[in-house]
Amino acid sequence: MPIWGEGALLAGGAPVTVPRDPARDAARDELLNPVYHQNDPSILQRAIDWIWHQLDNALATVGSTGTNGTTGLIVFALVAVLIAAGVWWRLGAPRREARTAALLFDDQLPRTAAQYRADAQQHADAGRWSEAVRERMRALVRALEERTLLDPRPGRTAAEAATEAGRALPAQAAALHAAARLFDDIAYGDRAADQSAYQLIGDLDQALERTRPTLSPALDGAA
Template identity: 70%
Template sequence: MPNWGEMAPAAGGAPVTTPRDPARDAVRDELLKADYHRHDPSLQQRVYDWFMDRIDDALNAIAGDGTTGTTGLILFLVVAVVIAAALWWRLGAPRRAARTTPDVFGTAGPRSAAQYRADAERHAAAGQWAEAVREQMRAVVRGLEERTLLDTRPGRTADEAATEAGRVLPGHAADLTAAARTFDDIAYGERTADQAAYQLLRDLDQALERARPALATAPGGAA
């Protein structure tokens, strides 16, 4: 079989010797042209195919295809970690779908409404509006509990307190809801507290002290 990399016919039919290395380089350069690779998979597709092949290998290994189940499980976990790391790098840290809102009193022990009010006023005098808002909202809820308009229940959130108190004091339901939202946004969200937010809660606290609960109406119309 002739070695065409070394010999090529001349125009007159006489063989012309071509060195091996230049012939190989010429073939390689020809195959590197874009026309030969227009249908090649993209880098992203090749990476995806590689990941899928590794997952298939791991699943086959877990099923006992040539390795022990423990080895296959380890391989699968390694691939899963690699995929998770790639997604984390590509997409960033996952965002929380919903903001967690702990109970309104937090981890502090039981205190009276008067104590919460005093602390709120002290923080407000120092311009510490976030702390003043938190303590004032706690004074609102504790004050309702002390008047037995709310039952004393640990774990209650500001939203729950506003909803329950709004049923007893329907004339202040909207203000209670707004106060709870302000408290959540400042205490657990990203809203910056200011004097207006503190004053909103302070005015509500004073109004609730004077409020009287709505009387339930019996089916016959008697209160």
Template identity: 65%
Template structure:
């Protein structure tokens, strides 16, 4: 006698016996269709729900629900660390995100490239590498402005200066981007400054002083 799931009834009412495996495969294929899952929670919603469940478990443990207070506290701290790591990964380092709002010359008075270079050397001689890197980057950008390779613009970030100068000095575009990255990492607290970082910016500044810009082709020139 055929079991339930092995019999398919035709439109006319006549039963047809179907092998068990074929019936199971047909049911599985039907259930995986998108129409049955349009309202399923997204991956992000599942992660949030999982985190909330862990918080609920930790709070229950703190209340003495089956575990000691110490165990509950450990669970709560673990969950808090997981949430903090997730937010850090999702939002990025706060100081790195803030770099787009701060220019190279933020907090600095009007100075020439030579003045910034001299200040960088004084900081370097005293072993204040973070200040030396900051002043050296300012000297580099101010030097490009004084040569009219960059238009003077308050609030310009190191990344923007590198991108704009790289178009006029394509041979040094990669070095400019690397210098801007070093400046950002140090200026916004994610990397410890050292002599090598200052030397990298100092050498690039000297190289750019001798670099010749690539002139853009005149509009409407001969084909």
């Protein structure tokens, strides 16, 4: 790095006098050169180092002989807050990966597929798309139960209904699983419902009514 300031030498060795302020500015500009900062720690690393430094100070305070019980509890609480803040910043908000699937039917009095469809249409007319999607999916599954393609089961989930119905209606198996995922996403609030979501499940409901089940080989031979 060049030497700046009063009394600096030219390349040939002749002395030259540089005013103090320009010399300071030139030195500062030189130090800002990225080549001198390639190995500097990142902002995140400096923040982590600061947190650990604070933790060391807090633990040292707790371990001192002059710390009473109340002060120790306060310090430990501060330590816990610092650790939680550091983990949250580093990893972000914890996300729940595993979740229990939403049940299809949560009403006390069973309703028919026609009743579910009517309720779904009322919600759709009012622009309540989340409720409309849930009611139309329930209508779809209840219709399959009424056709004896599914055994009535109160604790069934949308995914279970799609898997079971897909065996009898293999041509619609993929669409059934897509509708089940859509129902779960909307039921958990991960996805906003809209008219297109309602239309998708409504179209599938109508298509299933026109689809004949595929009998198993044993049942087909008996027929």
